[in-house]
Amino acid sequence: MRANETLRKLLASFVAKNGFEWPEKTTIEQPKDESFGDLATNLAMMLTTQAGKPPREVAADIQDFIKGQVSEITKIEIAGPGFLNVFFNADFWQQTVLDVLGDGDNYGNLKIGKRKRVQVEYVSANPTGPLHIGHGRGAALGDSLTRILRAADFNVQTEYYLNDAGRQMRILGNSVWFRIQEILGREVETPEDLYKGEYIKEIAEALLDAEGVDWFNSAPLDEILAMCQEVAMEEILEGIKLDLAEFNVEHEVWFSESSLLESGAVDLTFERLREAELAYDKDGAFWFKSTDFGDDKDRVLRKSDGSLTYLASDIAYHDNKFDRGFELLVDIWGADHHGYVPRMKAAVQALGKEKESLQVLLVQLVNLLRDGEQVAMSTRAGEFETLADVVAEVGADAARFMFLSRKSDSQLDFDLELVKQKSMDNPVYYVQYAHARIQSVMRKATERGIDAVSVDTGLLAALDTPEDKRLLKIMEQFPDAVASSARTLSPHHVSYYLMELAGSLHSYYHSNQILGAENQNQMRARMLLLDAVAQILRNGLALLGVSAPESM
């Protein structure tokens, strides 16, 4: 990040001096091949049109311009079609240790968010049954993304949208009532739509105990159903909150769908749309003109039987979110809802916002395996592996890291046996081990009576080997990884970065004695270096919501 910024400033002044425009597609990055320099940029090739000369000539101009301007840059080479390969001196990279130790837990924090108000809404599973593993993926994503955005200086609020109105809730109540009647030995017809899980029976039994058989024999049916529905939802919701807590996830706001209906917010939104001529009556129903904003067809908001569609409350909900002052809404949905995205984007535009102010992240369903064998999942049939079971079996850290090591929008095989394994199939241990390993060295130092090393610029000159530089350069990239994750709303960049950093640390550790270094200065400098690596590992793992153990 620091190297990048240093070079970018120089290049920008070159561009300005010549009256050029900074090309959007300019890249400045650490090249894979070390012989291509510490940083490489394609700026010269990007400027050929503006400069009216071939890339290598532009590159030569830039080279002349930068040469000698800052002492940190020791060499600039022109390579290939017109790349500029830039080399920094050792001191520049060593400085990274001071940056990390100076910033501590804040190293990697950025200013790019500018306190922009963002809401992340995630999980939002209907409270009709326990969370399953797919919800876990959304939960890990939403939670980690929140941590990353906050580190990047966005002002983030997290929310769970509770679908506590409508048909699903009625079915839930019916399901419990059906079980109660079954327990009471009544002959009743099995309803078509029914949640069949064991948890329904448990709720039914508990409710029957609490209210007593007499009450169920005497109370009016609608009262009974209301009771069943309410108790079931409360019980299930309680369970969901516990499961999320076990998974290290906590929502700040629980927003109720029925509150929107009761407050009249939906009606207000309807009026707004009608006035803007973005909604109309047809065939006894009330329609949203979503085709005005690129949707395939217009969508019904109020059905001809007078009931509302899911979309109706959803538009009102998003209207409400914007009213609360959020500038960017991030919704995390299961990929099976992707067909819903265009109409929600249309809704956002109908509400007078840019369509970019809603970002929908789709989470592909998780393919749960055990030893390569697929585990069936269906909420209705009650056959599924719950999130709670999985977390209990493999641990929250391993589960979270597995989810966050993949692009969210690609299918994921989650093999329980694999995630339990403490091997490289399971990189969480690889990263955590790097941290534990460093802490172990530090403990060993204490045992040997070596004093904690205070941060000292002079010491760092001892970090002068190629291995030192390699490690330092990767450390310097951590803020870039955070920026990349924040910009693309994809935590997996942080996961990949951590695997790379851990790999470099393991390699470094293997080929360099820390406490057995050649001299005192080198030992102390290496202790500082490792201290800084541990700090970055902690910071990075914290962004994923994964622990950084002191020992393993």
Place this chain on the structure above:
RNA sequence: GCGCCAGUAGCUCAGUUGGAUAGAGCAUCGGCCUUCUAAGCCGACGGCCGGGGGUUCGAAUCCUCCCUGGCGCACCA
């Protein structure tokens, strides 16, 4: 039929504003523990980036047409 996402090493996956010789781990094979944690390190093997065409200095990346897989296409949620 239409739409969205995907197809990269034997397997699981990175590669998001087009960049230099396409990467990582696992698996396989071969080395490394008397020294700070071997949950580790070093090396080898491994590729028509699904296929064809196009855009340009340059394509896994952009356009187009096919093939395959997943998921959607309700006055369901």
